[in-house]
Amino acid sequence: MDTKQNTALLHALAELPGPLPARGVIHIAIRHTDRFTVVGNDLAQHPGLSTTAVGFAVRIQSLPQGTEVGIKALAARFPEGEKLIAAALRELETHGYLQRARTRLPNGRIVTRTVFCNQPTALLRPRAAAAPPQQAPAAPQVTAPVPASVPAPARALAQGPALAPAPKPEHHAPLASAPEAPVPEASTPQDHAHFVPLVPPPTAPKPPRPPLPQPRELTPELERISTALLSDLHHHSPEFTLSEEHVHRLVPGVAAWLERDTHPDTIRHALTTNAPEPVKYPYQFVKHRLTVLLPPPALRTTVTPFQTCDGCERAFRAPTPGHCRDCRTGHAHEDQQAAA
Incomplete structure (x- = not known):
């Protein structure tokens, strides 16, 4: 397999035009016809991004629109771990390639809505208004006779631009309102330096928030484990520091999870993973x-x-205790023989 690849490379090198460099990389560029992504050198050779960040930027850019690109989604798709992916996404966010906005x-x-821009520096450059083209001095026109058999539109073009009908101007209203100022071009998403999530204003009152889940019975054991779990959250993530009153209020919610056979480590992971930075209101979060991530009740089966x-x-x-099937059959056979 290696020999075939080396032979193919040698043939490709022999077909390259011009003298080859004595050292350094030699590119064999084969034009893509399908399934390719255009990557700019401003990203591929960015001096401030690590190779991992550049690699994940290319991977995100190659994914279809609407694909989940969160830390867990990328970790499930690619071999890198969550910590390495999170660091790469932070780099891309720092340099403007990525923005994550939380939307209700x-x-x-x-x-979390993720927006990726393949060339963020272009968003910061102001777009200059197109200057009107300078008119060149009119040259003498020579009108050649056009046969009458030529169609009317072609005959009008052949006789010169003076005879051709002038195109109708579009969008008269903006030009009439400010004739002395240049008319800017239509606004595009690239004209804005920052991404602004377009969230429509609420048209109806928000529904009340669902209440905190409650256990069927808050036993002393469930209360003890729930209190210990909530009080220990700040050791795993300093932003989740809860007061004694908040811990007391949240104990029934954790007890409801424990009552559904959820392991304490699973609860801790669900509460602290992929949280916003910083967590301004840990109690509300x-x-x-x-409330919203409460697992379904565990299905209990009766085992004999x-x-x-x-x-x-x-x-x-x-x-209940007794005899097995063979012994019951043997006893029944003996009873039949005794009755006979």
């Missing part, structure tokens, strides 16, 4: 996640316990 949906759920047979001491499943 009509149903009250908060989602933890309460929101305990094992019993030891009183006759042969064999293990068998039955709700």
